[in-house]
Amino acid sequence: MAQRGHTISTLVHSDVNIDVWKLFRQGFREGFSLPAFMVLASMIGYGALVHSAGMNIFIAIVSTIGIWGLPGQVAFVEYIILGAPVASLLLAVSLANMRFLPMSLSLVPLFRGSPSGWRWRYLWVQVMSVNTWVGLLRKVPELSPDERGPYYAGFSSVCLMTGTVGTTLGFLMAETLPFFITVTLVFINPIYFAFVFAAMRVRACLIAFAAGAITGPLFYLLTPEWSLPICGIVAGTAGFYADRLLRRFA
Amino acid sequence: MTDAMSTSAQAAPWVLLIMAISATYLWRGMGAVIAARIDPESEFLQWIACVAYGLLAGLISRIIFLPVGLLDNTELVDRLGATVFGFVLFVIFKRNIAVGTLSAAGLFMLLVWLRTQGILSA
Numbered sequence: 001m002a003q004r005g006h007t008i009s010t011l012v013h014s015d016v017n018i019d020v021w022k023l024f025r026q027g028f029r030e031g032f033s034l035p036a037f038m039v040l041a042s043m044i045g046y047g048a049l050v051h052s053a054g055m056n057i058f059i060a061i062v063s064t065i066g067i068w069g070l071p072g073q074v075a076f077v078e079y080i081i082l083g084a085p086v087a088s089l090l091l092a093v094s095l096a097n098m099r100f101l102p103m104s105l106s107l108v109p110l111f112r113g114s115p116s117g118w119r120w121r122y123l124w125v126q127v128m129s130v131n132t133w134v135g136l137l138r139k140v141p142e143l144s145p146d147e148r149g150p151y152y153a154g155f156s157s158v159c160l161m162t163g164t165v166g167t168t169l170g171f172l173m174a175e176t177l178p179f180f181i182t183v184t185l186v187f188i189n190p191i192y193f194a195f196v197f198a199a200m201r202v203r204a205c206l207i208a209f210a211a212g213a214i215t216g217p218l219f220y221l222l223t224p225e226w227s228l229p230i231c232g233i234v235a236g237t238a239g240f241y242a243d244r245l246l247r248r249f250a
Numbered sequence: 251m252t253d254a255m256s257t258s259a260q261a262a263p264w265v266l267l268i269m270a271i272s273a274t275y276l277w278r279g280m281g282a283v284i285a286a287r288i289d290p291e292s293e294f295l296q297w298i299a300c301v302a303y304g305l306l307a308g309l310i311s312r313i314i315f316l317p318v319g320l321l322d323n324t325e326l327v328d329r330l331g332a333t334v335f336g337f338v339l340f341v342i343f344k345r346n347i348a349v350g351t352l353s354a355a356g357l358f359m360l361l362v363w364l365r366t367q368g369i370l371s372a
Binding site for chain 2: 034038045049055059062063066067068069071072074076078080086089090093094097098099100101102103104105106107108109110112121122124125126128130178179180181182183184186187188190191192193194195196197198199200204205206208209210211212213214215216217219220221227228229231232233234235236237238239240
């Protein structure tokens with residue numbers, strides 16, 4: 001298996017004549033619009049939540065950069081508020097962030113064929129969020145493997161920066177923000193991603209997304225802890241095979 | 251050291267945070283390790299991408315229909331109404347993400363504000 005992977009990576013010729021900083025700036029610029037604004041908004045909500053839990057601002061910032069996935073971050077704070085057992089807190093955070101496994105499985109192969117991009121893969125998966133993942137996936141047809149690393153680094157940097165700024169602002173403004181604002185900042189994150197995915201043009205993914213949206217709450221009612229992986233596998237398999245079936249008839 | 255039986259209230263928050271970051275990185279790192287061993291053109295990876303989309307859709311949908319935490323203090327009809335409103339504008343404006351998101355969030359904020367003012371009954 002590993003040998004096969006090696007053959008594939010050496011088959012792709014790498015282009016050495018790329019302007020790394022130009023691509024980094026392009027990623028930074030393209031991230032510095034809606035994606036970064038949404039990270040800012042939702043992390044303001046998160047900062048306010050950490051403040052309400054009575055933890056300090058450094059915990060707030062380090063948890064944003066380190067966990068870097070809002071559902072897991074929220075689980076972390078809420079379980080501490082509840083004073084839940086350590087084991088259940090870790091299980092909740094881990095399950096809430098389980099999406100990173102299929103995401104990193106589909107992100108990392110994009111850097112195959114670029115020695116420099118491939119070398120940084122363990123860092124790329126740490127700075128990966130739904131935002132940066134989609135941000136790179138959308139650019140795959142336009143960027144060669146060598147260009148993806150610097151572009152992704154720029155895109156991720158701006159998201160991490162606005163995430164840190166948002167967390168700090170939210171923590172500092174926690175007592176002045178009225179309920180209708182805080183709750184909207186929490187609401188904006190899932191809504192934004194719903195539209196990001198609805199704008200995708202890959203049919204298999206769209207069907208999987210629709211199937212997941214319908215079955216997600218139902219699986220949650222059946223088994224709250226395991227609903228996410230089950231929903232992902234059922235809806236993903238449905239989308240994958242529905243797309244093939246449609247292709248056969250087209 | 252914190253053992254599994256103690257509660258998170260007794261443990262130092264920094265210890266919990268480092269454990270939470272590691273628990274998250276486990277999935278990320280595992281993906282990177284496995285990805286090195288599979289063919290990037292394989293059907294398995296296409297299926298995995300579908301699983302990621304299905305999982306994220308399930309998570310988003312669950313947050314809107316059955317939220318926990320802060321959003322649990324809002325009405326289902328507000329969350330759903332705002333989502334549908336945003337989706338209609340999203341389609342009208344040729345799948346514009348910004349228009350969809352901001353109109354949904356705007357209507358949601360207005361509805362929640364109207365309820366806190368007692369103009370809309372909860």
